[in-house]
Amino acid sequence: MSRIVDPARTARPPPSDVAFTPAVKAEQSRRGSRAVYRRVEEGDGWETRITPELAAFLAERNSVYLATASAAGQPYVQHRGGPRGFLRVIDERTLGFADFGGNRQYITLGNLAENDRAFLFVMDYAARRRVKLWGRARVVEGDAALLGRLAPGGHAARPERAILFEVEAWDVNCPQHIPVKLDAADVETRLESLRHRVAELELENQRLRASKK
Known part of the structure; x- marks a missing residue:
């Protein structure tokens, strides 16, 4: 996926600082990878906008993981799935999806x-690709127009609310250690x-046998 260089980046901290906290950078220095990531920060770095390549990638996904944390920092990861493209691009910095009822926790x-x-982790097992998106999320209740825009067509369940995700930074991981898996529908x-x-071939074989009799 291509990167678009934002000239304004030079005037602010690199987008990767959303993940590379001082503690993380200290670990990178201690374990020998800080120089590599410093060069990334000084170059194009991580993207902060939803590029056409990212939009195309998300349009093919039918499954994502949404991570949140309580005020005390207790983490939680929730799976969300739907028809391909259920995670919709609202604008160059915003994603959204219709939220359906679940176990009511x-x-x-x-x-x-x-x-x-919040954090989105999106996997493409067939092509061994993964995309990580950092940002902020909010719940939107009672907006029929937004729900109509986000609700997947042909879905039997009724959406209860919308969740919007404002992208702050995203990155693409290497394919190392990702197992190849195929969706049942694709198989x-x-x-x-x-x-x-x-x-x-069986019909052709029958015709050939009959012609030899």
């Missing part, structure tokens, strides 16, 4: 009520194509 909602810092599509081809 409301941990994410409670965390966001007192701490808006079924490929199997159906193979079944169709096998059926064609």
Whole structure:
């Protein structure tokens, strides 16, 4: 995914500081990787806008992980899934999705009520890609127009609210250690194509046998 260099970055801390706190940088220095990441910070660095490449990547995803934390710092990760592209691009810095009812624990909602810092972890197992997005999230209740924009078409469940995610920075991880996995729907599509081809070959084989009699 390409990066767009923002000239204003030189006047403010690098976007990666959202993750690379002084404690993290100290660990990087102690373990020998700080020089590498310092060069990243001095170069293009992490992206802060939703580029066309990122938008295209998200449009193909049907599963994301949303991390939040309480005011005391207790972390929580929630899975959200839906049709491909259910995580919608609102503008160059905002993502959103319709939130449906679940087990009614409301941990994410409670965390966001007192701490808006959030994190999205998006996996593409088939292509061994992963994208990390840092930002702030908020819950929007009672906005029918927004829900109509975010609700996936053909989904039987009724959305209860919207969650908007303001992107502060994002980065792409290397594919190391990511196992290759395929969605069941993708596997079924490929199997159906193979079944169709096998059926064609069987018919051709029958015709060839009949012609030799």
